[in-house]
Amino acid sequence: MLKRFLLFTLISGFLFPSFLFAQAPTASSLEDTLQLNEVVVRGYATNRRLLETPASVGLLTRRDLNQRFGAPTLIPALNTLPGVRADERSPGSYRLAIRGSAIRSPFGVRNIKTYWNEMPLTDAGGNTNLNALDVRAFGRIEVIKGPSGSLYGAGTGGTLLFSGLGVPAGKSTIELSALGGSYGLYGNGLVLQTGKNNSAISLNYNHLQSNGYRDQSAVVRDNLSFTGSFNVSPKRTVSMLALYSDLHYQTPGGLTEAQFLANPRASRPATATLPSSAAQNAGIYQKVGYFGLSHEYRWSDRIQNTTAIFGTTTDFANPFITNYERRTDQGIGGRTVTQIRFPNSPLPTVVTIGGEFLRNFTVDRNFGNRGGVPDSIQTDEELISRQSTIFAQAETELPAHFRLTAGLSRNDVRYDFTRFMVRSGGLPTAMITRNFTPVWLPRVALLRTFGPNISAFVSISTGYSAPSSQEIHPSAGGFSTTLNPERGTSYEVGLRGTVLNSRLRFDIALYKLQLRETIVRRSDAAGADYFVNAGRTDQPGLETQVAYDFVMPSSVSSASTFSLFRLWNNLTLINYRYRDYQQGTVDLSNNRIPGVAPTTNITGIDAETKSGFYAHLTYQFLLEFALNDANTALSNPTQLLQATLGFRRNMGQHWMLDVYASGDNLLDRSYSLGYDLNAVGNRYYNAAPGRNGMGGVRLSVKW
Known part of the structure; x- marks a missing residue:
């Protein structure tokens, strides 16, 4: 009954918006209504x-992150961007490409x-605890696509730039939120903000829990974040970031196709040689703490420096089917960036120079797993990861409306590994260093x-990605002395702009990434991961974003019904293939690289009325791809329909109420959101929920 009601309400809101109008309009944030050229x-x-900007940059605003979808997770918003694919194989288990x-x-x-x-x-090992972050604490995310090592260091994938919720100047705000939905989903949140006395302070607490769609897939997460920015003088700003995340989620494990079709809600069953996920209480226990300070100093209008230092700690435990891993990470690091502007030179130029240093110390022990309780010790190892980058970039304005950007960085990655003997007759103590x-x-x-x-750009960028600490030192223990970094070169052309009086916006990018020593995952008979180099790969692609505004924010009048009515489409076409890949005696050259859909098409409708009602409809289609x-x-081809209908209204000068209902997988299609690639025993499938719904409320007061 709940599913039918949610589906009827959501569709009615789109087809018959006229009966939903009320009064007291609520304006969207400024950034959400800006046009491409702004x-x-x-x-x-x-x-x-x-x-x-001569690069492919995807932008997610607060509307995309915290309004378009009901579920408080980064996954659906990231998946609206062309060239970006985020998976959640089980609730809390994130993967991003x-x-x-x-x-x-x-x-x-x-x-x-x-x-x-x-x-x-x-961290210094190339890993990001993305699941330790809560989307409700963000107001904006920029996604730089492709190698960006000239300014951000080692990596061939891309870069994410997060920004917190905007703090209104001269105001203080308190927001309370609560949500609930299918499969025991429940969450609440608290946001405290103040923008007074030359400061901007934001404190966020968010809780989320769910029983999960599948057996052995429950999740509980608590996030606390504090951001502060203090203008201590006209030239000096000090900022602070503090995060704490306590996350536990169960891991149901992959299913074969037959198991997936027979009972998609099942967790991985036992085999003749291995117990089941449920019997071993398989899951992740992860506590992450982060504290950072940033200092910005403006010597003049032409010279400024931003320097940040930080420390992190991670307590990680993973009872798996075959073992029980306990890991502790301690990290430190810093980054400094200086910009020098030459606006009055014959060729106006901005020079950026800086550096970044990261260090992690990891203690990793593996035990036997006896029903979710650590048993006898199997390995006792330590790993020190170091990563340093120095960089310089010049951006110069040339005649005839050209702008040239040239950057260069030096990247250094080093690992120091120590293995201790844990029992008589076992592997002896060893110390290994890999200095790439x-x-x-x-x-x-x-x-x-x-x-x-309108603008057009061409770019050539190089990427370098050393094996991450989880690849050179996999969870089952050991240290690879043969796994090599992957190197890549990306060639790209892009065209973006607005036409038809800025109603039609477009952003088109055509690229080709050529990788050498591509790193791929393998699994042994017990399902433990290890990694090898797969030779050369070619990764060409086409990404397009098109949006049409039937209602322009600049043309909204007192007689207008809508403040926003937008139709958009994002398309990704790729043809990623191996070129020199020999697996034993089998030549896999020219095969498609698994895990990437050749076609991804996402279409959406966004509507907001001056009376306060809003509606978002998102349809995703993924063509079948190799596993x-x-x-x-x-x-299987994926068709996913999601929708949100809400009402946001200012009540007087101080109060705001936001009530919404959201539906996921409204077509009730059977699909897997996150496949286990190259899985042993053909256990590729991690079933996603069928049709489900949720609703929530936000209440805020400002003064």
């Missing part, structure tokens, strides 16, 4: 309009750099504007 992005430290496959990441986020206001979130040869990564981009509304290197197993 949006400013921070990518590559340019702080320029997106129209003037930007212009590439997820073959390096059976779990977790690797080969992608992440920052929160210049503070690095990615430092590499220089250049990037050159040329952009030309054609009037105020293994041999291309003998294929996924």
Whole structure:
């Protein structure tokens, strides 16, 4: 009954919006209503309009992150961007790929750099605890696609730049929220903000829990974050970031196709040689703490420096089917960026120079797993990860509306591994160092504007990605002395702009990434992961974003019904293939790289009325793709319809109420959101829920 009511309400809101009008309009945030030729992005430290940025940058605003979808997770919002694919194989288990496959990441986020206001979130081992972050604490995310090592260090995937919720100047705000939905979903949140006395302070607490759609798939997460920015003088700003996340989620494990079709809600059953996921209480226990300080100093209008230092700690436990891993990470690091502007030179130029240093110390022990309780010790190991980057970039305005960007960085990655003997007759104590040869990564981009509304760019960038700590030192223990870094070169052309009086916006990018020593995942007979280099790969793709505004924010009048009515479509076409890949005696050259859909098409409708009602409809289609290197197993095509209908209204000058209902998988299609690639025993499938719904409320007061 609940499912039918939600479906009827959501569809009615789209088809018959006229009966939903009320009074007391609520304006959207300024950034959500800006046109393409007005949006400013921070990518590559340019702080320029997106129209003037010679790179593919995807932008998610607060509307995309916290209004378009009801579920408080980053996954659906990231999946609306062309070239980006986020998976949640079980609730809380995130995986992210930007212009590439997820073959390096059976779990977790690797080969992608992440920052929160210049503070690095990615550790020295190349890993990002993306599931430790709560989407309700963000107001904006920029996604830089492709290699960005000239400014952000090692990596061939891309870069994420997070920003917190905007704090209104001169105001204080308290917001309370609650949500509930199918399969025991429940959450609540508290936001405290103040923008008074030359400061901007935001405190966020968010709780989320769910029983999960599948057996052995429950999740509980608590997040606490504090951000503060203090203008201590006209030239000096000090910022602070503190995060704490306590996350536990169960891992149901992959199913074969027969098991998936017979009972998609089942967890991985026992076999003749291995127990089931439920019997071993398989899951993740993860506590993450982060504290960072940032200092910005403006010597003059032409010179400024931002320097950030941080420390992290992670307590991680993973009872798995075959073992029980306990890991502790302690990390420190810093980043400094100086910008020097020469606005009055014959060729106006902005020079950016800086560096970044990351260090992690990891203690990793493996035990036997006796029903979710650690048994006798199997391995006792330590790993020190170091990563350093120095970089320089120049952006020069040339005649005839051209702008040239040239950057160069030096990247150095080192691992020190120690294995201790744990029992008599076992492996002896060993110390191994892998100091990868430092590499220089250049990037050159040329952009030309054609009037105020259209621009085109070409770029060549290089990428370098050393094995992450979870690849060179997999969860089952050991240390690889043969796994090599992957190197890549990306060639890209792009065209973006607005036409038809800025009603029609478009952003088109055509690229080709050529990788050498591509890193791919393998599994042994027990299901434990290890990694190998797969030779050379070619990864060409086409990404398009098109949006049409039937109602322009600048033309909304007192007689208008809608304040926003937008139709948009994002399309990704790719043809990623192995070129030199020999697996034993089998030649896999020219096979498709698994895990990437050749076609991904996403269409959406966004509508907001001046009376306060809003509605969002999102349809995703993914063509079938390979699940293994041999291309003998294929996924099913994915069709996913999601919708949200809400009412947001100011009540007087101080109070605001937001009530919404959301539906997921409204077509009730059977699909897997996150496949286990190259899985042993053909256990590829992690079933996603059928048709389900949720609702929530937000109440805020400001003064």
